[in-house]
Structures are given as C-alpha cells and as structure tokens.
Amino acid sequence: MESNGLKGKNLVVVQLSGGNDYLNTVVPYQDGLYYDYRPNMGLRGESVIPVDDRIGFNSHMAPFKRMYDRGMVAVIMGVGYPEPNRSHFRSMDIWHTAEPLTSSSEGWLGKVTRALDPEGRNPVTAVNFGRGLPRALAYPGVSVASVGALESYGLYTGLAGAHNRDALLDTVSRIYQPMSEEGFPSLRILQTGRGALDGADLLRQAPGHHNSSVEYPEDNPIAQSLKGVAQVTSAHLGTRIFYTAHGSFDTHTNELVNHTLLWDQLSEAVECFWADMEEQGAADDTVMWMFSEFGRRVADNGTGTDHGSGGCAFLIGPSVKGGLYGDYPNLDSAAQLDGDVRYNTDYRDVYATILESFMELESEPILNSRFGQLDLATV
Amino acid sequence: MDVELMAQLLRRAGFGTTRDQIDKYLQQGYEATVEELLNPVHREPEDQDLMDRYFVASVEARSPGHADPQWAWRLATNPNPLEEKIALFWHGLMAVGGVKLDHGLEMLTEIELFRRFGLGRFEDLLLEISRNPGMMYWLDNQNSHSGAPNENYGRELLELFSMGIDENGEGAYSEDDVKAAARAFTGWASEVTPPPFFLGPFPMVFRFNPDDHDDSEKTFLGQTGNWNGDDIVRIISEQRATARFVAMRLYDYFVSDTPNDEEIERLSDVFEENDGEIRAVLRAIFNSDHFKSEDVRYRKMKSPSDLVFGTVRLVDRFDLPELDSGTLANNTLFMGQHLLNPPSVEGWHEGEEWVDSGALIERINFASAEVSRTDGRGVQRMLARVRDAGDELDGAEFVEACLDAMGSIDVSPRTRSILIDHANGHGTPWETDASDSTDRAVEMFQLIVSTPDYQYC
Numbered sequence: 001m002e003s004n005g006l007k008g009k010n011l012v013v014v015q016l017s018g019g020n021d022y023l024n025t026v027v028p029y030q031d032g033l034y035y036d037y038r039p040n041m042g043l044r045g046e047s048v049i050p051v052d053d054r055i056g057f058n059s060h061m062a063p064f065k066r067m068y069d070r071g072m073v074a075v076i077m078g079v080g081y082p083e084p085n086r087s088h089f090r091s092m093d094i095w096h097t098a099e100p101l102t103s104s105s106e107g108w109l110g111k112v113t114r115a116l117d118p119e120g121r122n123p124v125t126a127v128n129f130g131r132g133l134p135r136a137l138a139y140p141g142v143s144v145a146s147v148g149a150l151e152s153y154g155l156y157t158g159l160a161g162a163h164n165r166d167a168l169l170d171t172v173s174r175i176y177q178p179m180s181e182e183g184f185p186s187l188r189i190l191q192t193g194r195g196a197l198d199g200a201d202l203l204r205q206a207p208g209h210h211n212s213s214v215e216y217p218e219d220n221p222i223a224q225s226l227k228g229v230a231q232v233t234s235a236h237l238g239t240r241i242f243y244t245a246h247g248s249f250d251t252h253t254n255e256l257v258n259h260t261l262l263w264d265q266l267s268e269a270v271e272c273f274w275a276d277m278e279e280q281g282a283a284d285d286t287v288m289w290m291f292s293e294f295g296r297r298v299a300d301n302g303t304g305t306d307h308g309s310g311g312c313a314f315l316i317g318p319s320v321k322g323g324l325y326g327d328y329p330n331l332d333s334a335a336q337l338d339g340d341v342r343y344n345t346d347y348r349d350v351y352a353t354i355l356e357s358f359m360e361l362e363s364e365p366i367l368n369s370r371f372g373q374l375d376l377a378t379v
Numbered sequence: 380m381d382v383e384l385m386a387q388l389l390r391r392a393g394f395g396t397t398r399d400q401i402d403k404y405l406q407q408g409y410e411a412t413v414e415e416l417l418n419p420v421h422r423e424p425e426d427q428d429l430m431d432r433y434f435v436a437s438v439e440a441r442s443p444g445h446a447d448p449q450w451a452w453r454l455a456t457n458p459n460p461l462e463e464k465i466a467l468f469w470h471g472l473m474a475v476g477g478v479k480l481d482h483g484l485e486m487l488t489e490i491e492l493f494r495r496f497g498l499g500r501f502e503d504l505l506l507e508i509s510r511n512p513g514m515m516y517w518l519d520n521q522n523s524h525s526g527a528p529n530e531n532y533g534r535e536l537l538e539l540f541s542m543g544i545d546e547n548g549e550g551a552y553s554e555d556d557v558k559a560a561a562r563a564f565t566g567w568a569s570e571v572t573p574p575p576f577f578l579g580p581f582p583m584v585f586r587f588n589p590d591d592h593d594d595s596e597k598t599f600l601g602q603t604g605n606w607n608g609d610d611i612v613r614i615i616s617e618q619r620a621t622a623r624f625v626a627m628r629l630y631d632y633f634v635s636d637t638p639n640d641e642e643i644e645r646l647s648d649v650f651e652e653n654d655g656e657i658r659a660v661l662r663a664i665f666n667s668d669h670f671k672s673e674d675v676r677y678r679k680m681k682s683p684s685d686l687v688f689g690t691v692r693l694v695d696r697f698d699l700p701e702l703d704s705g706t707l708a709n710n711t712l713f714m715g716q717h718l719l720n721p722p723s724v725e726g727w728h729e730g731e732e733w734v735d736s737g738a739l740i741e742r743i744n745f746a747s748a749e750v751s752r753t754d755g756r757g758v759q760r761m762l763a764r765v766r767d768a769g770d771e772l773d774g775a776e777f778v779e780a781c782l783d784a785m786g787s788i789d790v791s792p793r794t795r796s797i798l799i800d801h802a803n804g805h806g807t808p809w810e811t812d813a814s815d816s817t818d819r820a821v822e823m824f825q826l827i828v829s830t831p832d833y834q835y836c
Contacts, residue, residue: 089720090479105722123736132713133737135722146713146737155743155829159751164822171801172743172829175794183791185636185678188731189831196736 008359009319010282012229012242013109014222014270014290015134016262018250019088022295022311022341023329024259026077029056033331041255041300051075054328060263063271068322072274074315074376076350077326080343084294084309088250091293096136098348098367108351109241110139111366112359116240123199126241127232129225134243143192145199150207150228154200173197206235214276216269222246223269230276233286240359249292255304270316278318287358288316291347297339298331310343313350319358321378349374384671385409386787390836391633391679392416392665393460395689397757398764398786413665417658419459421495426452426700433700439579440483443719448705450490450718454688455697455704465657466493467684468632470719471726473508473540475517477719484580485513486719501625501655502616505541509608512569512583518724525565525593533561533611535724541615543624551620552600559597564608566592622650626660633664635675636730642669677789677835680733683714683742685836690746690828693786695757713741734834746828750785751821758824761785765820770811774802777809781823790832798826 024041027048028034035042048056049065057065067073081100085091094100098108109126117125126137128146137144147153155172156165176193184190210231216223225244232239246266251259270288277283295311326345335342352371355363364370385404389396393416404412430449431438440446457463475489489511496504508514515521515532523529534557537550544550566588571581597606600614615621626646630638645667646660653659664670681689687710691697697704708718715738721727734742752758761784765772768780778798782788790798802809802823809819827833 087479087481089477089481103723105725128737131741133715133735140732143736146740155740156747156825158744159748159825164818167801167804168747168822168825168829171797171826174797174800175830180793182793183677184831184835186731189680189734189834192734192736192739193831196739199736200740 008240008361009285009287009317010233010240010242011109011112011354011359012226012273012286012288013136013244014226014266014288015243015245015247016249016266016290016292017092017245017247018292019091019294019296019307020249020292020311021251021255021259021305022077022308023298024255024305025058025061025263026051026075026312026329027056027058028054028329028331030054031329031331034329037299037331039300040302041305051324055324058260058263060260061267063267064263067271067274067316071322072316072318072320073322074320075324076313076315076345076374077324077328078310078341078344079291079313079326079347079350080294080310080345081347084337084340084343086294086307086309088293088307093135095291095293095347096134096138098351105135105138106140107134107136107138108366109136109243110142110144112355112361113137113142113144113241114139115361115366120195122238123195124202124232124237124239126243127203127229127239128243129228130243130245134245137241137243143195143199145196145203147203147228149224150203150231153203155197169197202235202237203232206231206237209235212276212279214272214279216272216276217265220265220269222266223272226269226273227276230273230280233277233282234280251296251304252301252306253304255300274316283318286317287319287354288314289350289354290314290316295341298336298341299339308340309337310341313347315350315354315376319378321376325374325376345374346371350376353377381409381671382783382787383676383789385412387676387836388412388416388665389460389786390685390689391670392661393464394454394685394692395786395836396460396692397695397760398784399760401786410666413662416459416461416665417498417662419462419498421462426456430700434705437483437705439575440487441580442481442483443477443486444483446483446487446719447708448700449487451688451707452697452700452704454684455691455707460692461498461661462494463688465497466490467682468629469493469497469504471632471721472628473514474721474724474726475513476721476723480513480517482513482580482583483719485516485583489513490719498658498661499656500616501541501621501650501657502612504657505536505612505616506609508540509536509564509567509612510585512585515567515569515585516583520564521568523561523565523567525562525591528558528561528565528593530557530561532564533557533559536560536611537615539724541624542618542620543627551618555598556600559599559606560611562593562595562597563599563606563611566590567608616655619647619651622647622655625655625657626650629657629660629664631729633661634670635678636680637678639669642667677832679836680729680731681834681836682727682729682733683711683716683738684718686714686742686834687711687745689836690749693757693761694749694752694755695760696749696752696755710741710745714738714745739834742834743829746833747825750824750828753817753821758821761824762817762820765809766811766816772809774799774808777802777819778823781820781827785824785827788827788833790827790830794830794832798823798830801826 029048047059050056097104113126126144178187178190181187216227229242291313296305296308349372352363353374355361357377434448437448454463518532519529520532569583570586649663764784765780
C-alpha cells in the first residue's frame with residue numbers, strides 16, 4: 001500500500017510510563033542544591049556525562065549523548081502543564097488527550113489519525129505496539145492496530161494446537177465481507193472485521209520486507225518494539241503513527257538500579273533504531289517523540305523518588321534541530337512548586353510543533369486551540 | 380417454551396450462561412426466571428474467604444489494580460448474575476474512577492453498594508452514593524464548605540446521575556439549582572479510619588459535619604426550604620426528567636443500542652408509578668412484548684465485560700479463584716473496558732463504539748481460546764450436547780447442534796450458510812465416533828465465537 005500522498009513525517013512515540021525522573025536523566029551536576037536534595041540519589045562524577053557546564057546526561061545514556069552530539073536530539077527541559085496532577089492515570093490522560101483541565105476520552109493522536117485518513121481507508125495508519133489501546137490513539141470511528149509481536153499478530157495465533165488456523169481464517173475472512181447488513185444493526189462490525197483482517201495480514205508480513213544489518217538486542221523489550229517500527233516502515237504500508245512504551249519508570253525505591261537499567265535499554269534501542277532508519281533511507285521522513293507523564297520530586301525519599309510534576313521530553317531525528325530547550329532546572333525552594341520542578345514549557349506547544357513543523361498538519365483542530373511553536377525543525 | 384428468548388434474557392440480565400442452565404430456567408418458566416433474577420438473595424458472598432485466600436494482594440485492596448481480581452471473580456461466577464450486571468450499570472453511570480480515587484478498598488465498597496441498592500428505589504441509591512466517601516472524594520465534596528461550596532457534586536448529581544442534559548447541553552434545571560444543591564451538600568464529609576494492618580489502605584466513613592453545613596434557605600427546582608442533601612435527593616427523585624433519564628439509560632444498557640422513545644416514555648411512567656424502584660422498571664422491560672420481539676434481538680453490542688465474562692461462564696471453567704481468573708479484568712482492558720477505571724466521569728459509551736479493529740482481534744482470540752478448553756466442564760458439556768444431536772450430522776445439522784450447545788446462539792442466514800460451507804468443506808458428515816469429532820466440533824465453536832453475530836447480545 002502506498003502512502004496517502006501527504007508529505008509530513010511519520011511519528012514514532014516512545015512513552016516512558018511511570019514518571020521518568022527528570023533530574024536523574026538531565027542532571028544539574030553543578031548545582032549544589034541538587035546534591036542537597038538528593039543525598040542518596042544524586043549522581044556524581046562518572047555517573048554523569050556533561051552536556052554543558054551546567055547539566056549532563058545520566059551515564060547510562062551514552063548512546064543518547066552520541067546522538068545528541070550529532071545534533072539530532074532536542075532536549076525539552078521543564079515540560080509540563082498547568083495544575084499538575086500526580087496520579088499516573090490522570091496525568092497520562094492529560095498527555096494523551098491534550099486536555100489538562102477537563103476530562104476527555106478523545107486522544108490527540110486518534111484525532112491525528114482521523115486527519116491523516118479521514119475515510120479510514122488504511123487499517124494500519126496508526127500502529128500501537130502493545131496490547132490495549134493507549135488513550136492517545138482512541139477516537140470514535142478510528143481503528144488502530146494494536147500489536148504484541150508482529151510475527152504472531154492476528155487471529156488465532158496464540159491458539160494451542162491451531163493446526164487448522166488457515167481453515168479458520170478462510171472462513172472468518174468470508175464472513176467479514178461488508179456486503180450485506182442483514183442480521184446486523186449496520187455494516188460497521190463487518191467493516192471493522194475486514195480492517196482487522198487486512199491490517200493483520202499486512203503487519204504480519206512486514207518483517208519479511210525488512211533487511212537490515214542492525215542487530216537489535218533480543219532481551220530488550222523497547223528495542224524489539226522499535227525493531228517492529230522499523231519493519232513496518234520498510235514494508236511501506238502507509239503507517240504514519242507508531243506508538244511504543246517503555247517502563248516502568250515509577251522508581252519509588254531502588255532507583256539507582258532500576259532507572260539506570262531502563263535507560264541502558266532505551267538508549268541502546270533508540271540508537272539501533274536510528275542506525276536502522278538511516279540504513280533504510282527513512283530517517284529524514286521520521287521523527288521520534290519521547291515523553292513521560294510527569295517528572296519526580298526534587299528531593300529523594302532515601303532509595304527513590306516520588307511522583308512530581310515538570311519533567312523532560314525529547315524530540316529526536318535528523319530533521320530535528322538538536323540542543324537544549326526550555327529553562328535549566330531551578331531547584332531553589334522558592335522556584336519549586338510544592339517540592340517539584342515547575343514547568344516552563346507547555347507540552348501542547350511541543351504537540352503543535354510536531355503537528356505543524358514535522359507532520360504538516362493544522363494543529364488547531366486537533367488541539368482545540370492555538371499554541372505556540374518551538375523552533376525545533378532544521379528546515 | 381422459547382429457548383431463544385430465555386437465552387436473550389440471560390444475556391441481558393446477566394452475561395449469558397450454559398445451555399444446561401437455560402434448560403433449568405425453562406423448567407420454571409420465563410416470568411418466574413425474571414422474578415428470580417430481580418430478587419437475588421443478597422448475602423456476603425460465601426466465596427469471600429476463598430477470594431481472600433487466593434488473591435492475597437487483593438485483601439483490603441490498596442489500588443484498583445489490587446481490587447480487580449475480586450470483582451472479576453464475582454463477574455465470572457456470581458450465581459445471581461443480575462447483581463453484577465446492575466453493579467456494572469451503576470458503576471458506568473455513577474462512575475468513580477481509579478484515575479483519581481486510587482483506593483481499591485473504596486472502589487469495592489462502591490461496587491458492593493451498587494449490588495445492594497442497585498435494584499431498589501432510585502432515591503435510596505442516590506442517597507447512599509451521596510454519602511459514599513469515595514464518591515465525595517471523586518467529586519470534591521470534601522472541599523465543599525459552608526460559605527464556600529464546591530459545585531462539582533451538585534452539578535454532576537443533576538447532569539450525570541439523575542436529570543441529565545439534552546443534545547444541546549440543556550438540562551431541566553438551572554445554574555441556580557446547581558448552586559442550591561451544592562450548598563445543601565456542604566458539611567457532607569468523610570473521615571479516614573485506621574488501616575487494618577501496617578501500610579494497608581485507610582477505610583473511609585461518612586461523616587456529616589453540622590458546623591460546616593449551610594443551613595440557610597434555598598430554592599431548588601422551584602421548592603424553597605432549609606434543604607439538606609437528603610432533601611435535594613428526594614426532590615430530584617420526584618422529577619419527570621429523572622424518571623426519563625433513568626429509563627433511557629436502563630433501556631440503552633438492557634435492551635438496544637437504538638433508543639425507542641415510546642418504550643422510554645412507558646418505562647418512565649413505570650418508574651414514577653413505583654416510587655422509582657429499579658426492579659419494577661426492569662420487570663417492565665423483561666416482560667414487555669418489545670423486549671421479546673425480534674426488533675431487539677442481537678441489537679446490542681456486547682461490552683468487553685459481556686464478552687469476557689459471558690464466554691467464561693459458557694465454558695464454566697472456574698472452581699477456584701486461581702490466577703487466571705484474577706487476570707480476566709486484563710482481557711476487558713485489552714478490549715477497551717478498564718473496570719474500576721471508567722474513562723471519565725461520564726462512564727462508558729455503550730454500543731458499536733466498543734469495537735475497533737484492535738478490540739475485535741482481542742475478542743476473537745480470547746473467545747476462541749476459551750472454547751478450545753476441552754478439559755473444562757463447559758466445553759465437555761457442549762461436546763456432549765453435539766453428540767446427543769445425532770451419530771451423524773450433515774453440515775446444517777452440525778452447525779445447528781453447535782449453536783444450540785453454546786446456549787442457543789442464533790446467527791444471520793449469511794453467517795450460517797458460510798459456517799455450513801465450512802462444515803461441508805471436510806467432505807464427510809460429522810460423526811460421533813470419528814477420531815476427529817472433537818476437533819471438528821471445537822473448530823466450529825471457535826468459528827462461532829469469531830462471528831460478528833457473537834459480538835451482539
């Protein structure tokens with residue numbers, strides 16, 4: 001299936017679930033206050049890779065730093081939204097719906113999918129790697145493929161002893177033909193079934209289209225998801241939105257072990273992915289958005305950190321103007337918001353920028369309002 | 380006696396059941412079954428102790444995630460299915476979500492409240508939920524003080540729980556009524572009690588604080604007095620708009636995805652004539668010619684809960700609350716229904732919105748795996764029934780025997796003819812004694828739960 005003729009870039013979302021600790025990701029390593037607030041969790045010396053004379057990356061982000069040095073990583077510091085909510089669910093909903101103040105069940109990327117494919121012609125315009133639809137992709141009438149693993153995606157793949165799978169699929173495929181609504185309230189269920197079957201066929205074959213010298217680590221779940229993204233990209237199915245998640249970053253305890261492991265996995269996976277994208281010639285057509293529902297408290301709790309507000313996010317790709325955006329973390333007690341880093345960049349400004357500067361879409365109908373633009377694109 | 384009708388009653392008033400169970404109900408008759416369903420003997424579940432022993436993390440559940448296994452077990456096994464069905468109805472209508480109320484114990488308290496009061500008088504239910512600490516926290520009533528009322532509860536009480544609004548966002552009440560209701564509920568608060576064990580959740584109890592209650596005169600829906608919260612609930616429950624709103628939502632949940640104004644008017648009358656008793660409205664639904672007609676048969680999309688717990692009940696596989704049953708709620712989540720965490724204060728939208736392509740794949744994969752459990756009681760009974768239908772069955776007979784064995788499912792003529800083609804594709808009739816008789820029957824069960832027809836109830 002060819003792309004639908006729209007020029008914008010494909011969007012790869014990497015959700016850091018659980019609340020990624022901003023201050024141990026982008027470390028204010030010259031700020032005495034950081035070490036005052038984090039007597040146990042503060043990163044020192046070789047645990048920090050300096051980025052400039054004020055901040056550095058967690059040393060477990062070495063591949064990330066290499067990409068940063070190539071100018072393809074925009075670090076958005078202090079990103080957040082008004083009236084921060086410290087519940088995982090609610091805060092994630094806020095990021096997913098682009099509505100910080102009212103509860104909504106419509107996802108911003110669901111609306112993007114609708115804008116990209118208004119008639120719902122392509123069942124794989126948006127592909128989620130994981131089971132269950134993230135609310136970001138939920139929108140009435142928009143179908144999204146949710147894939148556990150590409151090779152085993154589709155109907156009856158987990159059925160024990162399903163030697164009869166082909167026979168089952170043949171018959172089910174005959175039944176789900178949207179030709180007559182006799183017996184049903186409308187054609188919709190049949191169309192949905194058709195989309196599901198077609199989408200499954202397309203996606204399951206995607207790995208066969210992928211030739212790459214990049215070796216994604218096997219025991220790294222986010223690397224495997226991003227490999228899936230690369231496979232679907234190489235199959236040219238017209239997929240425009242890819243959704244992946246990594247975690248859990250909910251590091252209330254044992255943070256120095258857990259947080260670093262997660263970033264080891266993530267940095268390696270992301271570096272593999274971009275090497276692969278370049279090999280496929282798809283890097284310039286792709287942009288990656290990495291966010292978390294919130295940052296964590298400024299002060300540690302002994303062995304970890306609790307839920308906070310303002311955090312950091314990343315926009316990555318060769319079309320991104322790399323560098324540091326937003327204000328440096330200000331840990332002065334007067335500058336804090338109830339013990340958290342105060343946000344200084346509205347996340348919807350980044351959404352608007354992704355939509356307008358990278359996806360070539362009008363942001364206002366999707367975000368319900370006009371937001372500022374950040375200067376993040378190289379052209 | 381109409382097997383199809385009885386099967387529909389059990390799908391709507393419950394989650395569907397086995398063919399054997401339908402036979403038992405048929406022996407006592409339709410109306411007697413309606414009464415049995417409407418009058419569950421409420422008791423502490425005998426299996427609470429069992430649940431506590433098997434779902435250890437679920438005891439005094441901290442988060443909604445810890446509470447899931449308990450409700451999933453009851454949804455899958457409660458012998459009074461309407462208790463769970465009505466609890467799920469009110470959970471969707473008076474939605475309290477784990478997104479804010481991160482307190483599993485309180486969530487289960489609410490579900491139990493809905494079981495106990497969900498079939499009784501609407502006014503009693505509304506009063507109970509207004510005194511419910513989880514609800515008060517969810518809608519900020521603990522922040523509502525005399526002189527500084529928080530309007531959240533007053534507004535949602537009117538808009539979402541009782542009188543409703545029309546397509547234009549207009550309700551049969553004014554902003555002044557919202558404010559009066561909010562003032563009447565000032566002083567309705569809760570307090571936490573000590574946790575039962577170290578690091579356990581803090582159970583919450585209702586407490587009325589007279590010093591924080593605005594006792595001055597208020598005019599609410601045209602009536603003036605020194606109203607307290609219970610007066611507001613009483614006045615709301617007397618409104619025609621309330622009767623109509625509740626009738627509409629019950630119709631939507633129990634009868635059809637397509638509204639029927641005539642029926643909703645009739646049910647609103649029943650609501651008023653019976654002092655707002657939900658049981659009376661449901662009786663009027665289930666015994667109506669409309670409910671029994673072809674117009675509404677298979678005209679409701681199964682919710683993920685209908686699909687998951689209906690299929691689990693069909694295959695009748697659980698004796699004990701084992702780990703698998705604890706994770707059933709994950710399956711409804713994968714299909715788009717996160718129990719104990721509705722998407723918003725509005726609850727869930729019923730109908731075709733439930734099924735997108737990802738959800739349909741989850742539904743088919745889940746249901747086809749369940750009916751493949753040949754070691755389970757339910758599937759064995761299904762196989763036995765197919766065998767009872769005859770030693771040798773041609774395609775049409777075989778499909779009919781399988782549909783009947785699965786709780787008298789009906790499918791559209793087109794679906795049926797494709798299923799018959801599939802059966803005939805084997806080249807020989809189905810034979811009881813043939814070595815592939817079980818495989819062929821299971822394959823047909825797998826196909827039947829994969830049909831679009833099976834997505835409706």
